[in-house]
Amino acid sequence: MTEPLYAVRDIRKSYGSVVALNGVDFSVGAGEVVGLVGDNGAGKSTLVRILSGVNPPDSGEIILEGKPRHWRSPHDALEAGVETLYQDAGIAPDLTVAANVFLGREVLRKGLLGRLGFLDEKAMRDKARQELTRVGITVPSAGRPVSKLSGGQRQAVAIGRAVAWANKVILLDEPTNHLGAQQSIEVLNVIRQAKANGLGVVFISHTLPHVLEVTDRVTVLRLGEVVADRPTSDFSPDTLLKAITGLA
Numbered sequence: 001m002t003e004p005l006y007a008v009r010d011i012r013k014s015y016g017s018v019v020a021l022n023g024v025d026f027s028v029g030a031g032e033v034v035g036l037v038g039d040n041g042a043g044k045s046t047l048v049r050i051l052s053g054v055n056p057p058d059s060g061e062i063i064l065e066g067k068p069r070h071w072r073s074p075h076d077a078l079e080a081g082v083e084t085l086y087q088d089a090g091i092a093p094d095l096t097v098a099a100n101v102f103l104g105r106e107v108l109r110k111g112l113l114g115r116l117g118f119l120d121e122k123a124m125r126d127k128a129r130q131e132l133t134r135v136g137i138t139v140p141s142a143g144r145p146v147s148k149l150s151g152g153q154r155q156a157v158a159i160g161r162a163v164a165w166a167n168k169v170i171l172l173d174e175p176t177n178h179l180g181a182q183q184s185i186e187v188l189n190v191i192r193q194a195k196a197n198g199l200g201v202v203f204i205s206h207t208l209p210h211v212l213e214v215t216d217r218v219t220v221l222r223l224g225e226v227v228a229d230r231p232t233s234d235f236s237p238d239t240l241l242k243a244i245t246g247l248a
């Protein structure tokens with residue numbers, strides 16, 4: 001078997017007496033989309049926080065490209081190529097689309113006296129448009145404030161930004177939540193584009209039709225344990241729901 005791009009082994013995490021994850025194995029390969037599903041409280045968010053470096057596990061291994069990792073912060077994971085898009089996507093409404101794409105990573109241009117410090121707005125707009133186009137997102141204007149975009153377009157900017165910056169793995173926590181049908185289709189297309197670009201994509205969602213549509217494999221968590229990890233083609237809507245709820 002080939003080495004997965006990103007994997008965790010035998011992860012355990014408790015909050016006081018609550019066991020959130022009880023010996024979880026999870027992996028994603030390059031160019032693979034893995035769905036992470038489970039009922040409320042199953043442990044999905046806890047696992048995402050461990051994968052993204054927000055919280056360390058109590059025990060277990062985190063392995064990126066075959067090497068054990070110990071994330072001290074989300075910044076560590078990000079630097080190593082693991083990008084996360086959270087439910088409330090961290091978009092700054094008053095800034096332009098381009099500024100949001102580069103938020104925290106502004107393109108600097110050498111000033112006249114060789115000082116660093118000018119924000120090169122044109123370069124930023126061009127690059128933002130280029131990056132969003134690369135991942136399949138079109139916005140009316142990269143110079144437009146995000147507050148002037150629809151909710152779906154905002155979400156598209158957030159996901160486009162995450163996919164554009166990710167260089168190995170992208171964790172998408174409910175990216176199609178609150179989106180209309182057309183906007184969901186666009187986000188699912190961005191996921192396909194990320195896969196085509198060779199990223200490992202983890203898609204966390206309660207919207208099972210989207211999971212069945214876009215993933216290659218599905219991992220089902222129930223009460224902190226993996227109860228199924230199989231190719232998506234093995235599941236029907238009915239068998240996936242049964243795996244999640246545990247009801248026969």
Ligand SMILES: Nc1ncnc2c1ncn2[C@@H]1O[C@H](COP(=O)(O)OP(=O)(O)OP(=O)(O)O)[C@@H](O)[C@H]1O
Pocket residue numbers: 015018019020038039040041042043044045046047
């Ligand atoms: N900070 C915390 N303090 C105490 N308990 C927590 C904390 N975070 C999560 N838990 C508990 O850990 C378990 C797993 O929660 P988690 O949020 O990971 O589940 P989830 O699958 O993401 O659920 P949802 O779909 O509702 O977001 C639950 O029993 C939850 O109550």
